[in-house]
Amino acid sequence: MAAKLKKGDKVIVLAGKDKGKTGEITSVDPKSGKAIVDGINIAIRHVRQSQTSQGGRTPKALPIELSNLAIVDANGKASRVGFRMEDGKKVRFAKTTGDAI
Secondary structure (H helix, E strand, O other): OOOOOOOOOEEEEOOOOOOOOEEEEEEEEOOOOEEEEOOOOEEEEEEOOOOOOOOEEEEEEOOEEHHHEEEEOOOOOEEOEEEEEEOOEEEEEEOOOOOEO
């Protein structure tokens, strides 16, 4: 099945502690059905100091379920993703506006 959400897509969070926030997908794991979104689902990780890097508390974006994300259409609203054929190619489109993504 084709991926409805891909790396680089601008998405909005539909559920969870960051509901309503928007960000860009930095990576997707289709096997687990999760994605890492820049600036969303941030947790503090403690890093040990080494010769090359300073230790301390660093913020890290954790994965979020794909079902809790929706793509942002041209109007800035959450939209579902559909597929259609254009010029012999399969293209994703926003169901709210009908525009190709």
